Each structure stands twice: as C-alpha cells, then as structure tokens.
Amino acid sequence: MSFELAGIGASPGIAIGPALVLEPATLDIPEYRIEAAAVETESARLRAALATARDELLLVRDAIPGDAPQETRLFIDAHLLMLDDPALRERPLRAIREEGRNAAWAIHHERERLLEIFDRMEDAYLRAKREDIIQVTGRVLRHLLGGKPPSAHAGEGHIIVAEDLSPADTVLMKRDRVLACVTDFGGSTSHTAIIARSLGLPAVVGTHLGTRLLRSGDTVIVDGDQGILLVDPDAAMLREYQALQKRRQRRRRLLEELRDLPATTVDGTRVRLRANIELPDDRGFVHRVNAEGVGLYRSEFLFMNRPEAPDEEEQFNAFAEVVSAMRGEPVTIRSLDIGADKSLRSEGMEENTAVNPALGLRGLRLCLRRPEWFRPHLRAILRASALGPVCLMLPMLTSMGELRQAKALVRALQDELCAAGLPFDPQMPLGIMVEVPAVAMAAAHFAREADFFSIGTNDLIQYALAVDRGDDDVNDLFDPLHAGVLAMIHNTIAAGHAAGIPVAMCGEMAGNPAYTELLLGLGLREFSMYPGAIPEVKEIIRRTRIDRAEALAQALLAGDRRALEARRED
Numbered sequence: 001m002s003f004e005l006a007g008i009g010a011s012p013g014i015a016i017g018p019a020l021v022l023e024p025a026t027l028d029i030p031e032y033r034i035e036a037a038a039v040e041t042e043s044a045r046l047r048a049a050l051a052t053a054r055d056e057l058l059l060v061r062d063a064i065p066g067d068a069p070q071e072t073r074l075f076i077d078a079h080l081l082m083l084d085d086p087a088l089r090e091r092p093l094r095a096i097r098e099e100g101r102n103a104a105w106a107i108h109h110e111r112e113r114l115l116e117i118f119d120r121m122e123d124a125y126l127r128a129k130r131e132d133i134i135q136v137t138g139r140v141l142r143h144l145l146g147g148k149p150p151s152a153h154a155g156e157g158h159i160i161v162a163e164d165l166s167p168a169d170t171v172l173m174k175r176d177r178v179l180a181c182v183t184d185f186g187g188s189t190s191h192t193a194i195i196a197r198s199l200g201l202p203a204v205v206g207t208h209l210g211t212r213l214l215r216s217g218d219t220v221i222v223d224g225d226q227g228i229l230l231v232d233p234d235a236a237m238l239r240e241y242q243a244l245q246k247r248r249q250r251r252r253r254l255l256e257e258l259r260d261l262p263a264t265t266v267d268g269t270r271v272r273l274r275a276n277i278e279l280p281d282d283r284g285f286v287h288r289v290n291a292e293g294v295g296l297y298r299s300e301f302l303f304m305n306r307p308e309a310p311d312e313e314e315q316f317n318a319f320a321e322v323v324s325a326m327r328g329e330p331v332t333i334r335s336l337d338i339g340a341d342k343s344l345r346s347e348g349m350e351e352n353t354a355v356n357p358a359l360g361l362r363g364l365r366l367c368l369r370r371p372e373w374f375r376p377h378l379r380a381i382l383r384a385s386a387l388g389p390v391c392l393m394l395p396m397l398t399s400m401g402e403l404r405q406a407k408a409l410v411r412a413l414q415d416e417l418c419a420a421g422l423p424f425d426p427q428m429p430l431g432i433m434v435e436v437p438a439v440a441m442a443a444a445h446f447a448r449e450a451d452f453f454s455i456g457t458n459d460l461i462q463y464a465l466a467v468d469r470g471d472d473d474v475n476d477l478f479d480p481l482h483a484g485v486l487a488m489i490h491n492t493i494a495a496g497h498a499a500g501i502p503v504a505m506c507g508e509m510a511g512n513p514a515y516t517e518l519l520l521g522l523g524l525r526e527f528s529m530y531p532g533a534i535p536e537v538k539e540i541i542r543r544t545r546i547d548r549a550e551a552l553a554q555a556l557l558a559g560d561r562r563a564l565e566a567r568r569e570d
C-alpha cells in the first residue's frame with residue numbers, strides 16, 4: 001500500500017530505492033549483579049568496548065573523503081575527545097567494582113546521569129551536546145551487547161531508515177554509496193543534517209514514525225527538498241520522480257557550465273559572489289565554484305574542539321594559508337565570534353554562563369573585555385594582511401564606542417608591529433557585521449566610521465523578530481521576508497551606498513536562491529554564502545533584470561508577499 005510520510009527536508013535531492021531499516025539504537029539494557037570474582041573480567045569488557053569504539057571512530061575518520069568539509073572531521077574529533085574523557089569511564093568502572101553492576105548497565109546509567117545534567121542547561125550549544133553523548137555511549141553499548149553499528153549494515157544502493165544517525169555514521173553511508181538517509185529524530189540544524197548537506201546525500205529527518213512504519217525492502221522515494229517520503233509508490237508516482245531526478249541531474253551539469261561566467265544581470269549589473277568558510281581546508285571549495293574570494297571567514301572555528309587556544313603564530317599560519325591560496329582575491333576575516341551557541345572548551349576561554357547568552361557577552365563584546373585573547377588574534381590578522389588583500393570584520397557590534405575602541409586597538413597593534421619590523425597592510429579595511437537591529441536602523445551613522453558593512457541575517461532576523469535561531473519550536477516564525485526585516489536590510493544597503501562603502505550580506509539568506517532577486521532589488525551587489533550555493537544563485541542573477549527586481553522589492557517592503565509567489569510562477 002502506498003503512503004506518504006512527512007518530515008523535515010534536511011538535505012536536498014531525490015533518491016529512489018529499497019529501504020534498509022536499522023535496529024533501534026535504544027537497545028534493551030540488561031541489569032544484573034556480578035560476583036566479586038567477575039569484577040576484573042567485567043571491567044576489562046568495558047575497557048575493551050571503549051577501545052573498540054575508539055578504533056571504529058579512527059577508521060571512520062580515515063574514511064572521510066578528502067574533499068569533505070573540515071566540519072566533518074571536527075564532529076568525529078569531538079566524539080573521540082568524549083570517549084577519551086576519563087569521566088566517561090571512571091564512574092562506570094567504579095559501579096562495576098564497588099556495586100557489582102554489569103558493564104552495560106553502568107555505562108547506560110552514566111549516560112542517563114549526563115543527559116539529566118545537560119537537560120538542565122540553558123546554553124543551546126551545550127544542550128545540543130546531548131546528541132553527542134547519546135551517539136558515543138550508544139556506540140560503546142552496541143559493542144558491549146554484541147550489536148553492530150548502523151554503518152556495518154549500511155547497504156550499497158539502499159535508503160537507510162534509522163531512529164537517529166551520528167555524523168560519523170553519516171560519513172560512512174556516503175562512502176558505502178547509500179542513496180539517502182531518513183531518521184525519526186533530528187532537526188535541520190543537527191550535526192547529521194549538516195554533514196548530509198555537505199556530502200550531497202539527500203536526507204529527511206524528524207519523521208517520528210519512519211522506523212516503525214517502514215520495513216526493509218519497501219521501495220521508497222526520498223524527497224529531500226520537500227521533506228517527504230513516499231513508500232511503495234505506484235507506477236505513476238515512480239515515473240514522475242524518475243523524471244524529476246533526471247531534470248535535477250541535467251540542471252547540475254548546466255550549473256557547472258556557469259563556473260567561469262561572471263555573475264552579471266541581464267542589464268549588465270555586476271554582482272560579487274564570495275564564499276563563507278570555517279577553516280583553511282575549505283579553500284578548495286572556494287576554487288571549485290570560482291568564488292571571488294572569501295566574504296566571511298568564521299575564525300572562531302579555529303578555536304573549537306581543542307584543549308588549548310591557538311597562539312598568534314598558529315592563527316597567523318591559518319589565515320596566511322587562506323590569503324595566499326586566494327591569489328589576490330579578498331579574504332574577509334571575521335574576528336572571533338564566540339559566545340551564545342558557539343562556545344569554546346579551550347583552556348582559559350570557557351564561555352560565559354549568562355542566563356541569556358545570545359544577549360550577553362558574545363562576539364566583539366567579549367573580545368573587548370579579554371584583550372589577552374583579542375590582541376594576538378588581531379595581530380595575526382594584521383600580519384596576514386601583508387600577504388594579500390584582507391578585510392577585518394567585527395561581529396555583534398552594537399555601539400559606535402565599540403567600533404572606536406576596536407579601531408584604537410588595531411592602531412596600537414599596527415604601531416607594535418611596525419616597531420617589531422613585522423609587515424602588514426596599513427590600508428586594511430575595517431568593517432562591521434550588521435546583525436544588531438539598532439545598528440541596521442542607524443546604518444547611516446555607522447557608515448561614517450566603518451569601511452564596509454556585511455549583513456548577518458542569521459542574527460539580524462533572530463534579534464529583530466525575537467526568535468531563537470536554534471530553536472525548532474519557533475522555526476516557523478524565523479521569517480526573512482518579514483517587512484520589518486526587509487526594511488532593515490534595505491536601510492543598511494542604502495545607507496552604506498550613500499556613504500560610498502561596500503555592503504555585503506553573509507547570512508544564510510544570501511545563499512538562498514529564493515531570495516536572490518529580492519536582494520538584488522533591495523540594492524545588494526555583494527553576496528557571501530556556503531560555496532555549494534554559488535552556482536544556483538549565479539544562475540538566477542544572470543536571469544534577473546534590475547528594474548523588475550526593484551519592483552519586487554518594493555512590493556515586499558510594503559508587505560505584499562504574494563509578489564514573490566507571482567514571480568516564481570512567471
């Protein structure tokens with residue numbers, strides 16, 4: 001019988017094939033007492049399970065394709081760090097030794113204890129770490145109970161249906177030529193969704209009932225664009241989706257042909273398309289899509305998942321690597337934007353524990369309070385500016401005072417470098433991210449002292465609409481087309497251009513082709529996005545007429561949302 005199951009489209013694409021339903025990760029955990037004489041054997045069993053889980057993760061790390069984004073490796077490193085943490089083994093080993101518990105129960109008990117602690121945490125980043133605990137302990141439990149990890153079952157040419165998948169398992173699925181994955185749990189911003197997207201594996205998450213309603217062998221269509229599954233489709237449905245799949249393949253090939261063509265509108269307006277990157281390794285992606293340099297280098301990723309913060313030299317080397325690889329194209333390095341959902345574990349750099357971290361000490365606010373971090377960081381950026389065009393961008397800027405303070409610090413550091421005979425670009429532009437609503441509204445004021453603007457819509461929308469960007473429960477209220485948001489974007493672009501400074505956008509909105517024409521109509525001429533989004537956005541730009549785009553923008557600014565739908569139907 002055919003039926004449809006709805007979830008969240010976490011990674012685009014269409015896949016058609018047989019389902020392979022994996023056994024639930026939540027295994028029945030046996031609970032029993034062991035004899036004193038068995039303590040040593042039981043402890044050894046636990047140690048062996050931890051070691052096997054570790055070896056397995058190392059294998060997974062080696063299997064990551066060379067061109068996979070650096071984030072993939074970081075997720076696995078985070079799991080390895082968790083496995084190496086003595087806390088994960090000490091309590092369970094004590095429970096075996098002192099209470100005579102069996103190993104599986106002991107590790108399960110520790111998992112429940114940790115989850116309870118994490119559930120009480122306000123910090124969204126830490127709450128998200130729950131997922132890591134479940135996945136890491138699940139891996140150990142599978143070894144203790146003799147189960148196999150999902151990836152060991154993962155069959156070539158199948159659609160994997162599981163309760164949940166770890167990022168590590170997702171990596172293996174790609175290697176094993178799995179067609180798509182479907183999970184009962186998870187949201188579109190979960191680690192697994194991020195990895196699936198970056199690996200190009202269609203995925204639908206949050207179906208709730210997938211593992212219960214599907215059986216291995218069922219024919220399934222996964223529509224990662226719409227977030228739906230069609231189970232046992234009839235012949236007409238199959239034909240429709242096969243045709244859609246072919247159209248998508250043709251489109252991908254066509255988009256590849258645009259690589260070397262300029263992003264110019266029908267009426268000759270030139271648009272710059274730059275890339276957002278997180279780590280030096282991402283520079284390959286920038287070249288693959290022929291981006292015009294880097295519009296956002298999220299420098300905080302250099303500091304994540306490691307016990308100690310990188311020193312000035314290491315930061316300089318990381319920045320230098322990207323600047324040199326860009327061969328004269330600009331690199332916009334954003335100064336450390338930590339706090340809120342991006343916290344660090346580096347020694348001495350623990351995140352703040354404010355009740356509302358999104359409104360607390362984050363980004364520039366935090367850096368200005370911690371010159372011992374900020375000074376070497378800025379020195380590294382300044383030194384990298386000697387190797388090619390670098391722009392320094394300040395995140396979460398709220399007041400003119402902060403901008404002046406940062407500028408004064410940069411000047412002082414330039415003097416220091418001069419005295420030390422270290423080269424830097426004295427003309428390095430110093431710009432700001434516009435992501436605090438009051439800054440967007442007072443953009444004309446800030447344009448007098450900033451060298452450029454870059455609109456961070458992820459935070460701008462979060463703060464303008466009072467909607468937590470990481471909270472699935474209010475995801476439907478996160479609305480880039482809200483007339484209030486558009487007014488802020490419009491005002492920022494107009495004020496920047498009136499003052500003669502460049503205005504870019506580097507939030508997710510810039511990489512969503514659904515908004516490209518609108519943004520052009522609002523006056524945007526510089527877009528920065530994850531590299532994979534560039535071909536599609538470029539194609540729309542090359543079809544756009546600025547007068548029509550401006551009419552669309554006027555309609556949306558006036559709250560007429562139907563204008564966008566009418567344009568799509570054109």
Ligand code: PEP
Pocket residue numbers: 296298337435455456457458459460506507508
């Ligand atoms: C933004 O806020 O739009 C942005 C680009 O920065 P991040 O997503 O890193 O906060």
Ligand code: MG
Pocket residue numbers: 395435456458459
């Ligand atoms: Mg931001």
